Amino acid sequence: MKARWKVRPEGSNWGDFGPDDQLGSMNLVGREQVLKGLAEVRSGQTFSLSLPLDYPGGTALHPSRHPPRRFATLRAGKSAGAQCFCFALARDNPLLTDVVSDDVVLLHTQYSTQWDGLAHMGSLFDSDGSGKPDITFYNGYRLRHGLKLAERSDSAEPWATYENPRADVLGVENLAKHGVQGRAVLVDLFKHFGRANHAVTYDDLQKILELDNVVIEKGDMVCFYTGLDDVILGMGGKPDPGVLHGSCSGLDGSDRRLLSWITDTGIAALISDNFAVELMPKAPGPQVSHALLPLHEHCLFKNGIHLGELWFLRDLAKCLREDGRSRFLLTAPPLHLPGAVGSPVTPIGTV
Numbered sequence: 001m002k003a004r005w006k007v008r009p010e011g012s013n014w015g016d017f018g019p020d021d022q023l024g025s026m027n028l029v030g031r032e033q034v035l036k037g038l039a040e041v042r043s044g045q046t047f048s049l050s051l052p053l054d055y056p057g058g059t060a061l062h063p064s065r066h067p068p069r070r071f072a073t074l075r076a077g078k079s080a081g082a083q084c085f086c087f088a089l090a091r092d093n094p095l096l097t098d099v100v101s102d103d104v105v106l107l108h109t110q111y112s113t114q115w116d117g118l119a120h121m122g123s124l125f126d127s128d129g130s131g132k133p134d135i136t137f138y139n140g141y142r143l144r145h146g147l148k149l150a151e152r153s154d155s156a157e158p159w160a161t162y163e164n165p166r167a168d169v170l171g172v173e174n175l176a177k178h179g180v181q182g183r184a185v186l187v188d189l190f191k192h193f194g195r196a197n198h199a200v201t202y203d204d205l206q207k208i209l210e211l212d213n214v215v216i217e218k219g220d221m222v223c224f225y226t227g228l229d230d231v232i233l234g235m236g237g238k239p240d241p242g243v244l245h246g247s248c249s250g251l252d253g254s255d256r257r258l259l260s261w262i263t264d265t266g267i268a269a270l271i272s273d274n275f276a277v278e279l280m281p282k283a284p285g286p287q288v289s290h291a292l293l294p295l296h297e298h299c300l301f302k303n304g305i306h307l308g309e310l311w312f313l314r315d316l317a318k319c320l321r322e323d324g325r326s327r328f329l330l331t332a333p334p335l336h337l338p339g340a341v342g343s344p345v346t347p348i349g350t351v
């Protein structure tokens with residue numbers, strides 16, 4: 001097989017898992033990582049690492065994503081209305097006693113606890129050296145089918161106007177088919193920075209790993225606990241975007257040493273309870289073309305590292321802190337939803 005690119009981005013691993021690879025660094029999570037994860041299980045206690053998928057707040061969590069809308073349906077998908085949640089399975093036979101409830105949901109796949117898939121973020125990149133940058137994703141895939149640069153729409157809930165393009169090469173089904181289970185390591189940023197809106201640098205992180213005796217090895221999935229999950233839940237369903245987007249820490253995506261450390265260490269996935277794992281930059285970037293979210297670019301586009309966002313890590317972090325440990329078994333498959341660019345997830349951490 002031939003690579004689909006002539007020029008690969010600086011600092012990328014394109015081709016290292018094969019020219020047609022669609023899994024990225026999740027290739028590092030195989031049997032060996034499952035066994036290593038299982039070896040960390042001592043009490044068997046499990047933690048559900050998901051926020052509610054329908055946490056209220058309109059666009060307070062994200063400017064273009066809404067909480068899901070769920071409807072009860074009758075046979076043939078017709079609306080069951082607000083009152084009726086059940087229908088008789090065989091209405092024409094009064095001897096049959098079964099009653100059934102079905103529903104349908106309209107869901108922004110990345111509204112709440114989520115995986116960013118590899119088709120979630122790409123770059124305008126000249127991978128064939130033609131001088132013309134094109135919409136390009138991990139491993140040089142150019143997802144032409146159904147994808148075009150669109151004006152961002154901020155109109156409220158425009159469901160009815162949506163069409164149905166597919167990220168038909170790098171959709172989350174690749175991750176679902178592979179399964180996501182292995183050893184994970186939690187780095188407790190909240191313990192060190194509290195709710196300060198601090199951009200964590202390479203130097204910060206190395207200090208914390210040393211102080212807390214945290215060891216991260218190739219193939220580990222790494223969770224950064226910032227305390228933002230608790231801030232969100234503490235707002236009692238009325239999230240204040242000003243407070244939310246100015247609270248708690250996140251990785252400093254502009255720190256090149258931090259980005260290199262992620263890939264040099266062989267981290268399989270990066271996860272956080274904050275919005276984007278990295279903090280949104282506050283100052284304008286350099287006067288050359290660049291990514292607004294450099295950690296997203298480095299992970300999703302250049303190295304196929306999936307990002308988990310808005311996970312609920314509080315209780316697991318507390319348990320690990322009290323036990324003086326950082327490793328656990330993580331099980332977190334996305335929905336097997338072909339073509340989706342991201343997915344809600346209900347991860348389970350077992351200690």
Ligand code: UVW
Nearest residue numbers: 110116275276293309
């Ligand atoms: C963006 O808004 C780019 O998405 P996310 O932070 O959910 O990856």
